[in-house]
Amino acid sequence: MLRRRIASFGHALRGVAAALRSEVHLRFHAVATVVVIGLGFYLGISRVEWALVALAVGTVWSAELLNTAIEALTDLVSPEYHPLAGRAKDVAAGAVLVAALAALGVGLLIFGPRVWALLGPAGNPAF
Numbered sequence: 001m002l003r004r005r006i007a008s009f010g011h012a013l014r015g016v017a018a019a020l021r022s023e024v025h026l027r028f029h030a031v032a033t034v035v036v037i038g039l040g041f042y043l044g045i046s047r048v049e050w051a052l053v054a055l056a057v058g059t060v061w062s063a064e065l066l067n068t069a070i071e072a073l074t075d076l077v078s079p080e081y082h083p084l085a086g087r088a089k090d091v092a093a094g095a096v097l098v099a100a101l102a103a104l105g106v107g108l109l110i111f112g113p114r115v116w117a118l119l120g121p122a123g124n125p126a127f
């Protein structure tokens with residue numbers, strides 16, 4: 001039982017590694033994730049803010065991984081042009097877009113005011 005669980009975990013990690021190798025978008029997310037975590041520590045965001053950032057980052061990674069899986073399955077099932085294959089890929093890409101926009105919103109709300117204050121001229125009450 002435990003051995004099967006560990007094997008499943010290994011398969012999942014292999015999937016993430018394969019997607020990282022094949023998908024340039026995922027490598028971009030990896031870099032963005034490192035930057036966001038670094039910024040979080042630098043700006044000292046709160047525990048709840050960390051939770052929101054983790055949810056946003058995890059949602060984008062999940063959507064991108066599912067999109068990669070759907071792309072691979074679509075190419076397997078329908079290597080030739082088919083409107084349904086196109087729709088499946090477009091909808092999967094739409095899921096990534098929605099997750100990325102939500103993450104952008106979370107990022108702007110949490111980091112925006114702090115970065116704004118850091119960049120603003122000292123003593124200016126507008127900042």
Ligand SMILES: Nc1ncnc2c1ncn2[C@@H]1O[C@H](COP(=O)(O)OP(=O)(O)OP(=O)(O)O)[C@@H](O)[C@H]1O
Binds near residue numbers: 084
């Ligand atoms: N078999 C197909 N039949 C019909 N349309 C397709 C097919 N394959 C791809 N398309 C269309 O081309 C678009 C791009 O597909 P593609 O497989 O190149 O994904 P992609 O843009 O490379 O995705 P990513 O950038 O995440 O790798 C799809 O969103 C879809 O609209």
